[in-house]
Amino acid sequence: MAKIVPFKAVRPARDKVSLVTSRSYDEYSPAELASQLDYNPFSFLHILNPAYINLQKASAETRFKSVRTRYEEFKHEEILNQEDAPVFYLYEIQSKNQVYSGIIAGTAVEDYQNNVIKKHEDTLEYRVEYFKDYLHQTGFNTEPVLITYPENLALKKWISTRKHKRPVYLFSSLNRDKHTLWRIKDDAEIDWLQQQFAGMKSLYIADGHHRSASAELLYEQDKASGNENLNYFMSFLICETDLKIYEYNRIIRDLNGHTKKQFLTALAKDFTVENKHMELWKPEKKYQFGMYLDGEFYALKLKDTNFSSVREALDAQILYNKVLEPLLAIHDLRNDERIEYIPGSKPITAIKEIIDSGDYQVGFILFPASIQEIKELADNNLIMPPKSTYIEPKFRSGLVVYEL
Incomplete structure (x- = not known):
């Protein structure tokens, strides 16, 4: 039984929303970031990275306090405004090839702790602790956890019908995606949505394992304060049939001392190896x-496909067990500097170009994991190898803010 709650969100003024919202901070190159900060005074990036040159060597606490100060300035200038009452949102992202629709709501830390909200990825303790401190110091979060739910025909019909009403935002981003946001403030609609999710036995984290773990850690640290906002974290809830799951492909700097011939021979033990030449x-x-x-290019087809668990049958785990660890001596998938990851949303020509440049010697292209594999892992408290999935949609920073 899953619990969702409306909240008094902070969001951009209608006339500035396309200027305020941004991609996730980590997606910008230094040159792109500098350009945005130099030429767009309304960008949420000014909040996320205030005085971006002067604060590079400042302590984390100093940077976080500066983020909080800049956030309050945006509110004082009415670039950002808070809702008068708790609401849900219906949010649609329309890209060239896909339409994503879901509900923005608060989800319960208690559900996360009780495994009603299920996980399939491991987290790094230092990242969880760092983001917990960020939330504690800044007092807000603008990147929701992406959570998926089982197909619900009543909810699907409601979403389709609700889109005919006037939205609060309709704008395009620079990557040509179209964004539409509807505010759900009617008490009857709010109650009905809560009932729909209350009937769901489980929800599944698709993206945002560190953010949800940080929210739990912050709750445990500060719950004595009586701040009820700590009991929840902002989530973007989307039907599992609407997610786009990509693979993460791997590129390796060297063949661990093998010649090309030796490496191909070693691969032939577990795979049928077919040379595709330039295809x-x-x-x-x-x-x-x-x-x-x-x-x-080569096609590698696994010879023995009998496995005792869903984790061992994952293609990312197979590649590690059969190739990366025994042949290329990649033992630590998170920290080994000889391996890098390319999201499957990028064309495979990107892998070819990187390897042809000479910095890497070999690349592997995987088949995407399925939602069924992700759910089965989560249901059995199993964890995927690092960088197994790249999942869309991606949320825009500054579109909706959850205050703590």
Whole structure:
């Protein structure tokens, strides 16, 4: 039984929303960040990275306090405004090839702790602690946890019908995506939405494992304050059939001392290896892997597909067990500097270009994991290998803010 709650969100003034919202801070190159900060005085990036040159060497606490100060300035200038009463939102992202629709709401830390909200990725303690401190010092969060729910026909029909009403925002971002936001403030609609989610046995985190873990840690640290906002964290809830799950592809700097011939021979022990030459080949189904090596593409097809658990049957785990660890001596997928990850949303020509440049020697292209695999892992308290999935949609910073 899942619990969702409306909240008194802070969001941009209607006439400035396209200028305020931004991609996630980490997605900007230094040059892009500098450009945004120099030429767009309304960008939420001014809050996330105030005085971006002068604060580079400041302590975390000093930076976080500066973020809080800049956030309050945006509110004072009425670039950002707070709702008068708690609300839900219906949010749609329309890209060139996909439409994503979901509910923005507060989800319960208690549900996270009781495994009603289920996880499939491990977290790094230092990142959880760091973001907990960020939330504590700044007092707000603008990047919701992406949570998926089982298909619900009544909710699907409601979403379709609700889109015919006037939105509070309708704007396009620079990547040509169209964004539409509807405010759900009617008590009857709010109650009905809560009932729909109360009937769901489980929800699943698709993206945002560190953010949800930080919210729990902050709750445990500060719950004695009596601040009820700490009991929840902002989430973007989307039906599992509407998610787009990409793979994370791998590029490796060297062959661990193997010659090309030796490496291909070693691969042939577990895979059928087919040279595709210059064909831009991608896996067509599970247990297939693409490889780019020495200017040519290869199709690797696993010979033995009998596994005792869903985790061992994951393509990312198979690649690690059969290739990365035994042949290339990649033991630590998070920290080994010889491996990098390319999201499957990028074309495989990006992998070819990087390897052709000479900094990396071999690349592997995986088949995306399915939502069924993700749910089965979560249901069995199993964890995916690092960088197994790249999931869309991605939320825009500054569109909706949850205050703590």
